[in-house]
Amino acid sequence: MAAGAAIEGQIDAAAPIPRLLTNAVERVREGLGTQTSAIGLIFLITITWTAFGIAGSGFLGSYNLYSIGQLAARDAVLGMAQAMLIVVARMNLAVGSIGAVCTSMLGYLLVSAGVPLWLAFLLVAAVGVLAALLMGAVELMTGLSSFIVTLAFLSAYAGGALLFTGGQQYQINSSLITRLGNGTLFSSAICPLVAVAVVCGVVCWLLYNRNSLGWKMLAVGANERAARASGVNVSRVVLAAYALSGLLCAVATVMNASYELNVNAGFGSDWLLPSFIAAVLGGVALTGGEISVTGILLAALFFDSLQSGLTIINVPSYWIELPEGLVLLVAVLLDRARRARRRTMRPRSLAGTPAPEPDPVAAQ
Amino acid sequence: MHQEPSAEARVETLALQNISKAFGGVAALIDTSLELVRGEIHALIGENGAGKSTLINIATGVYRPDRGVIRVGGQVVHFSSPGAAAEHGVAVVHQERNLVRKFSLAENLLLGRQPVNKGLVSYRQMVADAKPWLERVGLHFDPRTEASRLSPGQAQLLEIAKALTRRCQVLLLDEPTSSITDAEFEHLMGILRELRDAGTSIVFVSHKLEEVYALCSRVTVLRDGRNVLNGVPLAEVSQGDIVRAMVGRHIELFASTGATRRETGPAHLELRGVSTELGHHRIDLTLHRGEIVGLYGLVGAGRTELARSIVGLAKITGGELRVAGKPAKIRNPYDALRHHRIGYVSEDRKDEGLILTHSISRNVGMTVWRRLEAKMGWISESRVRPHVTPPLRRLDVRMHRVSQPVGSLSGGNQQKVSAAKWIAADAELLIFDEPTVGIDVAAKDAMHRLIAELADDGTAILLISSDLREVVQLADRIVVMGEFRILDELAGGGEYGPISERVMQAITAATLAASPVARDAVAGSPTH
Numbered sequence: 001m002a003a004g005a006a007i008e009g010q011i012d013a014a015a016p017i018p019r020l021l022t023n024a025v026e027r028v029r030e031g032l033g034t035q036t037s038a039i040g041l042i043f044l045i046t047i048t049w050t051a052f053g054i055a056g057s058g059f060l061g062s063y064n065l066y067s068i069g070q071l072a073a074r075d076a077v078l079g080m081a082q083a084m085l086i087v088v089a090r091m092n093l094a095v096g097s098i099g100a101v102c103t104s105m106l107g108y109l110l111v112s113a114g115v116p117l118w119l120a121f122l123l124v125a126a127v128g129v130l131a132a133l134l135m136g137a138v139e140l141m142t143g144l145s146s147f148i149v150t151l152a153f154l155s156a157y158a159g160g161a162l163l164f165t166g167g168q169q170y171q172i173n174s175s176l177i178t179r180l181g182n183g184t185l186f187s188s189a190i191c192p193l194v195a196v197a198v199v200c201g202v203v204c205w206l207l208y209n210r211n212s213l214g215w216k217m218l219a220v221g222a223n224e225r226a227a228r229a230s231g232v233n234v235s236r237v238v239l240a241a242y243a244l245s246g247l248l249c250a251v252a253t254v255m256n257a258s259y260e261l262n263v264n265a266g267f268g269s270d271w272l273l274p275s276f277i278a279a280v281l282g283g284v285a286l287t288g289g290e291i292s293v294t295g296i297l298l299a300a301l302f303f304d305s306l307q308s309g310l311t312i313i314n315v316p317s318y319w320i321e322l323p324e325g326l327v328l329l330v331a332v333l334l335d336r337a338r339r340a341r342r343r344t345m346r347p348r349s350l351a352g353t354p355a356p357e358p359d360p361v362a363a364q
Numbered sequence: 365m366h367q368e369p370s371a372e373a374r375v376e377t378l379a380l381q382n383i384s385k386a387f388g389g390v391a392a393l394i395d396t397s398l399e400l401v402r403g404e405i406h407a408l409i410g411e412n413g414a415g416k417s418t419l420i421n422i423a424t425g426v427y428r429p430d431r432g433v434i435r436v437g438g439q440v441v442h443f444s445s446p447g448a449a450a451e452h453g454v455a456v457v458h459q460e461r462n463l464v465r466k467f468s469l470a471e472n473l474l475l476g477r478q479p480v481n482k483g484l485v486s487y488r489q490m491v492a493d494a495k496p497w498l499e500r501v502g503l504h505f506d507p508r509t510e511a512s513r514l515s516p517g518q519a520q521l522l523e524i525a526k527a528l529t530r531r532c533q534v535l536l537l538d539e540p541t542s543s544i545t546d547a548e549f550e551h552l553m554g555i556l557r558e559l560r561d562a563g564t565s566i567v568f569v570s571h572k573l574e575e576v577y578a579l580c581s582r583v584t585v586l587r588d589g590r591n592v593l594n595g596v597p598l599a600e601v602s603q604g605d606i607v608r609a610m611v612g613r614h615i616e617l618f619a620s621t622g623a624t625r626r627e628t629g630p631a632h633l634e635l636r637g638v639s640t641e642l643g644h645h646r647i648d649l650t651l652h653r654g655e656i657v658g659l660y661g662l663v664g665a666g667r668t669e670l671a672r673s674i675v676g677l678a679k680i681t682g683g684e685l686r687v688a689g690k691p692a693k694i695r696n697p698y699d700a701l702r703h704h705r706i707g708y709v710s711e712d713r714k715d716e717g718l719i720l721t722h723s724i725s726r727n728v729g730m731t732v733w734r735r736l737e738a739k740m741g742w743i744s745e746s747r748v749r750p751h752v753t754p755p756l757r758r759l760d761v762r763m764h765r766v767s768q769p770v771g772s773l774s775g776g777n778q779q780k781v782s783a784a785k786w787i788a789a790d791a792e793l794l795i796f797d798e799p800t801v802g803i804d805v806a807a808k809d810a811m812h813r814l815i816a817e818l819a820d821d822g823t824a825i826l827l828i829s830s831d832l833r834e835v836v837q838l839a840d841r842i843v844v845m846g847e848f849r850i851l852d853e854l855a856g857g858g859e860y861g862p863i864s865e866r867v868m869q870a871i872t873a874a875t876l877a878a879s880p881v882a883r884d885a886v887a888g889s890p891t892h
Contacts (some may be wrong), residue, residue, distance in 0.1 A: 215730075215733060226719050228698075289722070
């Protein structure tokens with residue numbers, strides 16, 4: 001045993017410094033780990049803006065920045081709507097169709113029914129929530145994957161919206177809505193919708209970081225079996241995620257309508273791709289259980305800057321859809337790479353302090 | 365009692381000398397040695413993460429050492445691949461089974477080396493070839509039997525047979541006994557002794573010291589990648605010495621303090637004629653406050669399934685379940701926790717017990733968020749922390765901080781976190797399902813203490829375990845289960861020998877009884 005005691009002494013004496021070091025390194029790594037996507041996106045946005053600023057005339061002009069903000073704001077909210085379900089390891093393929101239903105409802109209520117604005121907003125929000133809740137209920141009752149269920153509702157809702165409106169156009173002429181989508185905030189380069197997106201972002205951040213529902217959503221997404229066995233009411237949490245996703249679709253509807261003004265049931269048909277790009281490029285793990293709200297906001301900004309820049313340097317519009325798809329592909333590959341790297345990191349940090357494991361609980 | 369190889373028989377077979385290995389700059393092994401002689405069973409022990417697996421992987425050519433020498437029969441060798449190690453007669457049986465469940469025993473045994481005749485596999489030849497190897501390890505089965513029909517212990521024997529077909533001189537067994545029964549262990553022991561007497565060197569990795577003492581002659585202990593004991597004859601060291609060597613400090617093993625039966629309170633959980641969708645029929649079981657009931661049985665007896673039915677992870681189809689004297693309907697673990705304060709520490713730690721990618725705090729806190737949240741569910745880490753740290757401290761969880769992902773902890777510490785969650789929840793009834801499988805001595809001891817303390821404080825505890833010693837040691841009452849029925853019930857805290865005998869009798873009797881009953885049922889049914 002003498003040899004054992006000697007080794008013990010040696011390790012104990014040498015331990016504190018590497019332990020402190022690995023502790024610090026791991027802390028930084030953990031902090032960065034959740035924000036790598038945000039940092040990378042700020043870098044990408046800087047490059048995009050610099051490159052297009054040089055290459056295309058007017059890219060950095062207030063008119064163009066205004067329209068980038070207008071679009072990015074909506075896409076960010078779509079990203080958050082998608083993320084609500086990705087976080088619980090599901091997906092919402094019907095974001096656009098819920099948008100179509102909500103748009104039809106908004107048009108009908110404001111134009112045909114002449115309902116007051118506040119009531120119209122409330123009803124549209126309720127319709128968005130209900131449309132999503134129905135999908136959630138079907139998923140839970142049938143046990144089918146959210147992919148199949150939301151795919152089915154994608155066409156059901158789009159068709160329903162068309163039937164309901166009979167293909168009618170609605171010209172919205174509420175001054176508040178017009179100001180929301182076409183006015184300015186602080187500077188002529190900022191659309192008020194940006195503020196809407198930021199407010200949604202703050203609310204989402206609070207949900208995921210300061211609310212037990214958000215925590216439970218993350219738990220269910222990361223490991224549904226474990227969450228269930230630990231007493232989390234999984235069905236309730238999943239339904240809540242669907243409802244919130246529907247609510248954000250309703251918000252995106254109003255945002256979209258506020259700058260288009262002349263709306264119809266065809267709205268939303270092109271929402272799916274930006275919703276996924278904003279979420280996945282923003283660092284929301286496709287496998288669930290991870291979120292970065294800042295990432296979603298930045299990813300939407302990057303995506304719409306890229307699109308706008310390509311238009312400004314006169315890339316034909318047919319060609320612009322090509323990079324859109326590529327961005328999604330790259331985003332998914334990045335997501336995978338991030339997770340693969342974390343997997344290889346883990347055993348290393350495990351063995352990082354092979355000597356004595358630190359004091360129980362003491363170090364916090 | 366163990367035959368030491370006599371001086372002239374001390375022929376070195378495999379020697380790993382002064383091996384060092386680092387991964388990404390972090391040392392996993394430092395100057396570690398393991399030397400085997402012909403015809404010995406050599407114990408290799410250490411806590412999880414001490415470097416046993418790395419050492420075994422180096423011995424079998426999976427990893428290459430950074431420094432150090434490997435010798436086989438006195439010749440220096442360099443294993444460039446697992447195949448190279450096998451050519452030198454070094455074979456390994458890993459902890460996780462590598463059997464193809466849908467293949468026959470013969471196919472599994474000779475996988476990749478099937479006898480070929482004109483380009484086609486000759487099944488007849490394969491069956492004939494397989495037979496003697498199966499007999500050799502005591503598997504008296506038709507070689508055409510599907511591997512899925514083997515019990516975990518028999519699967520282990522098949523793995524050993526597989527290693528033997530490669531004509532190995534050195535056999536490395538990585539925790540071969542973690543999922544087998546006492547009887548199967550006795551059988552395995554017999555076979556390993558035969559192999560030893562025939563000249564094979566065997567390395568036996570185990571967390572169970574009783575087994576080590578029963579089987580091995582020498583012991584090598586690793587701690588933090590170094591040799592603490594190097595090939596010391598077991599006759600010269602006590603269990604306490606070994607534990608001290610492994611954990612680096614002295615711990616008084618709870619299991620050796622002797623059991624005391626405790627005064628128990630009123631009935632807390634009662635199952636009356638309960639049937640479940642998983643196949644239980646008319647189960648009667650009562651659990652009192654402050655009582656530990658050990659639920660023992662073989663793998664597949666229906667114990668985990670019963671636990672899952674109690675907490676609502678499976679449906680109860682008949683009979684009555686009462687909690688604290690009142691009939692209770694538990695639809696899911698949420699009901700179990702919220703309305704009845706029942707917690708379930710799952711045997712499946714990685715998939716059901718924990719969210720490995722989430723922090724320790726989130727894992728432990730999951731059961732108490734509901735209690736701590738303000739209106740509208742607002743909550744914060746700082747609000748949860750005071751409720752999360754006491755159970756972690758009580759269980760002596762080794763960690764840097766509570767924000768660390770659970771997946772970065774060692775197995776034993778993960779298991780502690782999985783239990784800590786229910787302590788934080790103040791459960792009144794806790795079901796522990798195989799709480800000490802695959803965890804090291806110190807962590808196991810901590811779990812044992814915890815279970816006993818919880819019961820002392822009035823918690824009703826159902827302890828599911830395949831480790832009869834653990835059950836005898838901890839339980840106030842032992843319930844024996846088999847074939848989804850309750851076979852016998854006896855008092856705990858007695859001598860291991862007689863209890864084990866009675867438990868085994870109950871199980872054997874049930875197995876024997878099962879066959880004529882089944883036959884009668886088949887014969888009887890069509891005529892009515």
